[in-house]
Amino acid sequence: EVQLVESGGGLVQPGRSLRLSCAASGFTFGNYAMHWVRQAPGKGLEWVSGINWNSGSRAYANSVKGRFTISRDSAKKSLYLEANSLRVEDTALYYCVKGIDSGIVGHFDCWGQGTLVSVSS
Amino acid sequence: QTVLTQAPSVSAAPGQKVTISCSGGSSNIGRNYVSWYQQLPGTAPQLLIYENSNRPSGVPDRFSGSRSGTSATLGITGLQTGDEADYYCATWDSSLSAAVFGGGTKLTVL
Numbered sequence A: 001e002v003q004l005v006e007s008g009g010g011l012v013q014p015g016r017s018l019r020l021s022c023a024a025s026g027f028t029f030g031n032y033a034m035h036w037v038r039q040a041p042g043k044g045l046e047w048v049s050g051i052n053w054n055s056g057s058r059a060y061a062n063s064v065k066g067r068f069t070i071s072r073d074s075a076k077k078s079l080y081l082e083a084n085s086l087r088v089e090d091t092a093l094y095y096c097v098k099g100i101d102s103g104i105v106g107h108f109d110c111w112g113q114g115t116l117v118s119v120s121s
Numbered sequence B: 001q002t003v004l005t006q007a008p009s010v011s012a013a014p015g016q017k018v019t020i021s022c023s024g025g026s027s028n029i030g031r032n033y034v035s036w037y038q039q040l041p042g043t044a045p046q047l048l049i050y051e052n053s054n055r056p057s058g059v060p061d062r063f064s065g066s067r068s069g070t071s072a073t074l075g076i077t078g079l080q081t082g083d084e085a086d087y088y089c090a091t092w093d094s095s096l097s098a099a100v101f102g103g104g105t106k107l108t109v110l
Helices: none
Strands: A003-007 A010-012 A020-023 A034-039 A045-051 A056-061 A066-074 A080-084 A091-097 A108-111 A115-120 B011-012 B017-024 B032-041 B047-048 B061-069 B070-076 B085-093 B096-102 B105-109
Touching: A003 A091, A020 A034, A020 A091, A020 A115, A034 A080, A034 A108, A045 A080, A045 A091, A045 B085, A045 B096, A056 A066, A056 B017, A056 B096, A066 B061, A108 B047, B011 B017, B017 B085, B017 B105, B032 B061, B032 B070, B047 B061, B070 B085
Parallel strands: A010 A115, B011 B105
Antiparallel strands: A003 A020, A020 A080, A034 A045, A034 A091, A045 A056, A066 A080, A091 A108, A091 A115, B017 B070, B032 B047, B032 B085, B061 B070, B085 B096, B085 B105
């Protein structure tokens, strides 16, 4: 059974940083693209970033480009999101999501339960 | 401002059929596969349809998807109260080099 468990969320002041982590199990992590998708309270889904199977391709939403960095460690079966210069509008539940295949341009077939990031002074 | 446009809400009676539309453009739906996600209240989204019309194993055949030009449609037949959820379309936008979601459609089964 595929499991994705996010951690690292919390309350942070504007301008500060957080590192989100996602521990994966139940599938061959190194074969699949991975993504972060967020959902602000009471709002819809917003794709944040994706990384292909071998970290050779990464992509970001315009809203986070230059501030967030996605990375992965296949040995640790983990996905990360380094979020810098956080803004109030970054407040959301952040989901770790498994891609349906190895490329970034694909679908999202398994989702974690999310980790909540709250940006407030 | 979302790239993909969905109606905010739709409703129908149990046992009836409903369609949910997703409108985009030539750089997204017109060029790339569309997927659909169901988000039941208080839970994480789940994949319903991928590559425009394919269902993952475990998804009932009451759910179907199609794409025509720059629009996509999710169909649900034999509506059940358990189908009440938010439904999102998604695809890749080749101009943005980013994945994009529709704003979501809330389905109410009256």
